[in-house]
Amino acid sequence: MRHTALAVLAINLCLLAAPAAAEGPRTGAFKTSFTETTPLADGAEVLVRLLHPLAYRQWQADGRIQAGQTIVPSQESWHVYVPPDYDGSEAYGVLVWVSPYDDGSLEENWQHALRLHKLIYVGADRSGNNQSLVTRRVPLALTGLANIEAQYKVDPARIYIAGFSGGGVTASRMAAAYADVFVGGLFVSTSDGLGSDDVPVPPLERFDLMRSRGRYVFTSGDEETTNLVMNERAVDDYRALCVPRVDYIHIPNRTHSNIDSRYFDRAMQYLDNPPAVDASAQADCQKQLAARRAQAFDEVRQAFAAGDKDKAWKLLQDIHVAFGPLAEPDFSHYAGCLNGATLSGDCLATKPAGGN
Secondary structure, eight states, X not given: OHHHHHHHXXXXXXXXXXXXXXXXXXXXXXXXXXXXXXXXXXXHHHHHHHSOHHHHHHHHHTTOOOOXXXXXXXXXXXEEEEOTTOOSSSOEEEEEEEOSSSOOOOOGGGHHHHHHHTEEEEEESSOXXXXXXXXXXXXXXXXXXXXXXXXXXXXXEEEEEEEETHHHHHHHHHHHHTTTTOSEEEEESOXXXXXXXXSOOOOHHHHHHHHHTOEEEEEEETTOSHHHHHHHHHXXXXXXXXXXXXXXXXXXXXXSOOOOHHHHHHHHHHHHSOOOOOHHHHHHHHHHHHHHHHHHHHHHHHHHHTTOHHHHHHHHHHHHHHHGGGGTTHHHHHXXXXXXXXXXXXXXXXXXXXXX
């Protein structure tokens, strides 16, 4: 008996001395805080991406650009859903959600689609429509993504931004401003288009990503009113600027509300498996875009010919808002006419259309 007791004691001591088995990655639905920050959420970085370049320069002149993190991740909370099949052996996509409310929790009936599409969900609390776009909503979304990337194996080709109502507006602005981060977006009921004071066409490198790899899904209930108009305008803006992969889902008998699992799954299918681009249709779109651009600059030259520099500058500003980097090099040429850097005779000459 004494030998048996000593043997049991030895076994127990060995078990105590053995290292504990490593815990697997946390899965399922949970609420958590984070610790990591990201330079993408720095205050100055957010502003330079969200603001139109002309507006950004004015903010700089006014001393309104403040660098530094505007949130403390450990003092915030995010809702996370990691499909139970995730074990770290395969990279998963990420859906970053922007809620119109101060609750970032997951729609209950979306879990099956997230499992099916191997997507991790992250949505911030205290990120509703009453929160600051610049200092909270955008930084919270980016910080949530950065921490998911730090803790899980993530597929960078399947990182999406999404939101409902006012969250859809924020998500659509981020889709353009951070097109190098988000390869696609889902905008439920409400969104902003491209080529406006609120959503400038991003710099050419990021805009080329929107046109080459980007995919975007807009949804509207057919009984919505103002929001339906906003979404239709946004879809038209994307298509007019030749962003080719745009899906617009009309939901029958639906007012202003979030989408159910059926339409959520359909949206995820489009994002995960975007259609091939019709080369002929894309070439036709580019021709139409070049024609609109050429007509806009013709109006600028007419204003110069009439000696109306105020009108010329107003037209140039409108062009820069509508076309962004696609307005170059002509925008800089005619801006030079206004500040005297270009010879007056050249300002009346017909210039070859630039842009992309």
